[in-house]
Every structure is written in structure tokens, then in C-alpha cells.
Amino acid sequence: MKGNKLVISGLLLAVFNTAAYTAQFELKTDAKTIQLKQAPKNIAVYDLSVLDTLNALNIQAQIVPETTYQGHLAKYKNEKFIKAGTLFEPNLEKLKQAQPDLIFIGGRSAKNLDTLSQIAPTLNLSPDTTQYIPDLKQRTELLAQAFKREKIAKQKLNEVEKLQKSLKAKTQGKSAIMLFAVGDNFMPHAENDRFGFVYDLAGFKSVLPLTEKTTSTTRPEAGSPEALAQAKKNIDTLQKAIDQHPDYIIVLDRGAVNTQKYAAKDNILKHHVLSNAQAVKNKKVIFVNADAWYLTGAGLDNTIFMLNELSQAVQP
Template sequence: MNKKISMLFMAIIFIVVLSACGANKEANNGAANTSNNAATSSNTAEPAAPAEEEELTITHKLGEAKLKKNPGNVVVFDYGVLETLDKLGVEVAAVPQDSLPGHLSKYKDSKYTNAGTLFEPDFEKLNALNPGVIFISGRSSEAYEELNKIAPTIFMGVDTANYMSSFTENVTTLGKIFGKEAEAEKELAAINDSIKAVNEQATASGKKGLVILTTGGKVSAYGPGSRFGLLHDVFGVAPVDENIEASTHGQSVSFEYVAEKNPDYLFVVDRDAVVTEGEKAEPASKLVENDLVKKTNAYKDGKIIYLDPNYWYLAGGGLLSMPEMLKEVQEGIK
């Protein structure tokens, strides 16, 4: 009897063990199937496109450019754009090196390709470089069609009649192309704060100003909507003459004109200081501070303000020059 009970007990234990093994095997198979299904699901999911392969379409004054985000081998024919890319930390490959403003002299280094001149690009070098994008403005606009055959070419000149809107659009677009949106927004916010302060200061003074450019012994005046019109349109300095012709080269004037208009502030851009080759040009002060100009309020009050032509003439429209231009005006009209 005891023997039968023992055998029955062992049989029961054997059945329990077999059941447990079967359950474990089924659980393991289920887990494996779940893992395989997850892997299959993962493999069939559509992979996200890498950020550098994202394509952008940029509409500009001369046409439309299709390019990849964060393009390589960047070529720049506008010093305002070069300033902005420099400030945003974007590396460039080629620039016209012969006429670089002083504050961009680091781009004369041999690690950068000399792209020719602002007016005559070196097409052979650019073809060999295989750029991802080319930026131009007015000085290089005649070469647009030829450059556009080499790489997507974008016109980014500042519209002097709508200075801040075009400046803001250019900076924002560059931020978008190179994934620097937040940095661009931050820089623009700081500039707008400075503009507000300078504009309030200029308006509160109640004084009027005149901008002139000197070159080769000649003088041109600039008013609202002109090349240097942002001084009036954006910075808030009231113009001494509302009727100055708004042209690229300004309105040719005499010193009799300056004396007659009698500005409270006389802003001077000395072109010869940055374009004269060979022997150093005489400072504009020798030409400007003559007997006629000495009769003006600007001379009597010590308000003849010599603006840096590197920022105002050669460059402008970039994230390096704009803050410096604001500082010059703010200091000048104190």
C-alpha cells in the first residue's frame, strides 16, 4: 500500500514539473515573438531625414534658390552677409579678399579661397570649389546668372528704402539656412533695443543732421531713403533737408550748400580712407573743416561726426557693423 502511494506521489510531482516547463517555454516564446514583432515594427518605420539633407526654397530679389540646409563651401560676395555669418559662427570657404573691411581682415587668411572681386568673381576657382551656396548683393548682381549655374545663388542686398525690414529678413533667412534661428533672433532683439534708445535720444534733441560722403575732393549728400538714410529713417536723426535725391551715389553738393542748410550734426563718410590705393589719402577733415563749414552749428558745437567707412561704406547691413554704427551715432549726438 505504501509502495502504491509513493508511486502515485512521484507521478503527481512529475506532471507538475512538466506543466511548469511547458509554461516557461510558452512564456519565453511569447517574449521572443513580442521582441521580434517590435524589431520588425522598428525596421519598417520610416526613418527621419537627417537635418543636413533638409531642402529649403529661398525667394529673393533676383529669383528663387533651392538648397540643402547647412550647405557646405559657402561663398560670400556681400560683407554684410559675411558679418552676420561670422557673428552666428558659420564657417565660409571663399570671399573677395582684395577690398575686405578692416574688421573682417581675418578672411584674408590663406585658408579662405580668394573669390575674385565684388564686381568680377573668379569663376574658375568657384567651379573648382563646388560651393553649396553663394551670397551676393548689388555689387555682384551682374554676375548672378553665371554664378547661379555654379551653385544656388541668393541676393541679399539691403533695401535702403526699407532698411530694417530687409535687414531683419536677411538675418532671419541666414539663421534659417544654417540652423541658427535662436542666435539670429537674440542678436536682432539686442539691436532693436539699441535702435529704440538712439531714436529716442535723437528725437528728444530736436536737432537736425546732414550726411555727406567725401571722395576725390568732391562731396555728395544723402537724405532719407538713401544709402545712408537709416541715420534718419531708423536712428531718428531729423534731416536738415527733406528733398535730397535718394540715389546710390548721393546728390552732388557744394560747401555753400552745407553752410546754407546749417546742420546741427554733420556726419561725414570718408570714402578715400578705404578705397585709395598706394599713398595714404588725406583725412576728410582737411577738406570738410573749411571757412564755410566753420559757420555751421555743427562745427561751432563740435558736432562734425566722422563715421567709420569700413562699417558705413564697405560693409553695413550685418550683425557686426550695425551695433558699431549705432554706437557712433549715439556718441556723436550726446
Template sequence: MVRKLSLFLIMAVLAIVTAACGTETSQEANGSDEGSKTESNEITIKHQLGETPVKVNPEKVVVFDFGVLDTLDKLGVKVTGVPQVNIPQYLSKFEDSKYENVGSLKEPDFEKISEIEPELIIISGRQQEAYEELSEIAPTIFMGVDTSKYMQSFKENTKTLGEIFGKEEEAEKELASIEESIAALKEKATADGSNGLIILANEGSLSAYGSASRFGIVHDVFGVKPADDKIEVSTHGQSVSSEYIVDKDPDYLFVIDRGAAVEGESSAKQIIENELVKKTKAYKNDHIVYLNPDYWYLSGGGLVSVAEMVKEIEKGLE
């Protein structure tokens, strides 16, 4: 009897110890899961200026690039602060006081940004020099479009934003739609065989842009043959004259009016359609196409702007 009781007690003790071990193992497993979950709430973004750990689904976001702002708005992502100077008309809702004004594109308001305590700051070329100072305030990533590989850069940026904000499926869907429309435009442009020249009108001066340039998407992606394949690649374009336009005599002349985008006053038509340019095929055939500077000059690289660029060139080729 004593022996049976002792055996019972031993078995009972073993059961308790086993249960305790099981609980401990379970707690350790839970702790490991929580650790993985915590790690998965942060991703490292590689960009032109470095590598930055970024919180997934950040709640307070400051955006300095209008193309990125365009994409986030299309994906339904809320932002906290934007530079409220020269906002493209189609993004004018961001001029509302419910959004914090964080300065201008070239002069960030560091004090205001610090007050916001953002969880993420997104910049591009115009704010590049302020990267270090902004990084001291919050995680900062560079998301400018590389015009030498426009579509690759644009798609990478869009997918990265989708990853950060949990909008991967939506981003892929929008990109697929744009790629489909680009394929149709390229087929049309190639079949047409006409050439084109891209001009930026800035007050009284003219600049030409070719392949791999800021507006080179017209040639490199949309398939419009360049009227001049030797245009100097630079941020501000190659300075040209009306005589140059006449000499190249393009089938299509695509014009971007910087004054309309920055100053709010359009003057491109008066500059472009002078007696010299009226001698070109583009003018005679009514093929001077004035492009919307909001999409082309202020907010390139956005889901909406790129889609609208495709539509404008397609309509211009009709």
C-alpha cells in the same frame, strides 16, 4: 484531426501574409519619411533676382557681400571664399590664405569659383550683372539691403541666413538686441530735436545723402531729423559743395570717408573742415562726427555693422 490541422495551416499562412504586409507598410512609411527628410534639406529662397533652391547648411559658401559676411561670422558660420580686396578691418581675418580669394567686389574670379565647387554663392548690388554666370556655377542668391526699407530688408536677410544655416534662434536674439538699442537711440534723437546732414567725402568731392538713401538709416530708423528733406535719392548721393553745407547749417554733420575705406588714406577732415564749414553750428559745437567707413560704406546690413552704426550715432549725439 485533419480538419484542425488544415485550420492551423490556414491561420499560419494568414499570419505570415499579415506580417509581410506589415513589413511592406513599414518600409513604405520609412521611404516616405526619407523623402520628406530629403525635401526638407533644401529650401527655396525668394530674392530680388529670382527664386533659388538652396541646400540647408551648405558646406562650401562663397560670399561677395561684406554685410552678409559680417552676419555669418557673428552667427559662427564658416565660409570658403571671399573677395580679398578692401575687406573691412574688423573682418581682416578673412584675408588669411585659408580662405579662397574669389576676385574683387566688381570682378568675380569665375575660374576660381568653379574650382571651389561651392554649394551656395551670395551676392549683392556690385555683382548683380554677374548673377546669371554665377548661377551656372552654383545656386546664387541676392542679399543686398534695400535702403528704402532698411530695417525690414536687413531683418529679412538675417532671418533668411538663419534659416539656411540652422541659426534661427541666434539670429532672432541678435536682431532683438539691435532693435532694443535702436529704440533707445530713436528716443534720444527725437527728444534732442537736433537735425543732421550726412556727407560722403570722396577725394575732393562731397555728396549729400538724405532719407531713403544709402545712409538714410540715420534719419529713417535712428530718428535724426534731416537738415535737408529734399536731397536727391541716388546711389552716389547728391553732389554738393561747402557752400551748401553752410547754407543748411546742420546741428550735426555726419561724415563718411570713402577714401579711407577704398584707398586706405583718410582725407575727409581736410576737405570738410575748411574756413566755410567752420562757420556752421556743427563745427562750432564740435558736432562733426566722422563715421567708420568700414561699417557705413563697406559692410552695411550686417549684425555687427548695424549694431556699431547705432553706437556711433548715439555717441555722436552726446
């Protein structure tokens, strides 16, 4: 009997241990559930929007990619944080040596899910900017619940809501065009393009039609007939949009990423279409922070930064 009691006690203990194991730390998305015995202490992050949100919730990563860290993320320049690879390609050897408990990926690093999952539990938290604020809220609350940071998450999300409401009060009835500048080329971004989320985020009316999407993800070779045709299409689209006299032009200068040198400020004044735009003449061109918009993206603190940036630039 005594032996049987020990077996039963052992089974009960195993059951309780299993219950405790699943209850300690859990991250659950539609695609995946991660359960850990305890809250992770050695976290690797390969997406700056995720890193920004974790940082906003006072959750510190220990392993990060080699990149430029500005603003809220400037502390990650410090050598105490292990740099293991880039935003695109994690250094697998360094990562294995660092022995992470949990890995976050997204956007540029999302393709590495299967490989990284062999090192440690890995979760893809790529932002969905077609539903910017609802998606930000969902990702924030997911992390806040898992790491017991509900209070600060609520405070930050309330701040986002108030800032957006205030910004939309300023932009009500105003139109805009979003431009992605590469050198002296200015590419218009419609609502369904990469940076087209700005219209819904800020409350601007877009002067661009929705872009026709293709299944191709490769860019035409520079100088090729396809590239020349695309360039002509961009100019035609840009001219039609500027002819509608948007109240504001918003510019994201790719060349200013990591450099903060905004050549687009001069290039726009020499551009044969944009130099004559009403918004240029009225000095209603907003050159957004390149690192914030291009590198960090849809993180919690970064969204607060972007909303403030736009709000300060929009005239009452």
C-alpha cells in the same frame, strides 16, 4: 507579386527621399527658392553685408572676394579662406575649382547672378536700405531659419532694437545732414539717397529735401558741362541745408576706405560753406568708419557697430 512589392517599395522610398531632400536645407525669398540635400559646407560669399550677417550667426564662408577685411571680418584675411575674384567680378575659374555648394551675392556683385548660377545655386541678398531695420531683420531671419541659428539671431536682433531705441532717445528733436566726401568735395545725401538711411536709422531729422531721381546711372565726365552743373547744384543744396543750422554733420570719407586716412577732417575746416557751419564750430561733426559704412554696410554685426558708433558720438 514580389516584384511589384519591390517596385512599390522603391517608389515609396523615392517619395520619402524626395521629402527628406526638400526638408534638409531651404532658402526661400520672394524671387527664388533654393533647396539642397544638406546644409552647405562650402559657401562662397560676394557681398560683405551678407558675410557679416553669416559671421554674426556663426556661419562660416570658405570662399570670399579679395578685399580689405576689418573688425568682425578680419579673420577672412587668413590664407585658409579661398580668395576668388573681387566684390565686383568673381574669378570664375577659381570659383569652379573651389566647388561651392552655395553662393551668396548682393549689391556690387548682384549683376553676376545668371553666370554664378551655372556654377552653384546662387542667391541675391542685396540689402534694401530704404527699409533698413525691417529688411535687416528679414534677411537675418531667413538665414537663421535655414541654418538653424534662430537663438543667436534673436539675441542679435534684440541688441539692434535696444541700441536703436537708445540712440533715438539721444537724437530726438535733433537735426543732421549726411555728407559723402570725395577729396575736397562734400556731397549731401538726402533720405532717399544712397547713405540717407542714417536719418531713419538714427532718428535724426534731415535738413535736406528728397532728391529728384533720374533713370541715368552714369556719372558725367569730369570737367564736362554736366559735371559742372551737378557740382553747382550740390553746393547750392549744401548751402541751403547749412543755413538751417543742423545740429550734427555726419561725414563718410570715401578716401578713408581701406586706408583709414580721413582727409575730410582737414578739408571740412577749409570748405567755404562747411567751415562756417554751426555743427563744425560746436564740434558736432561725426566722421563715421569708412570701411563699415562704405564696404560692409547693412550686415547684422556691422549695424550693431554703426549704431554704437553714432550713439557714442551724439551728445546727450
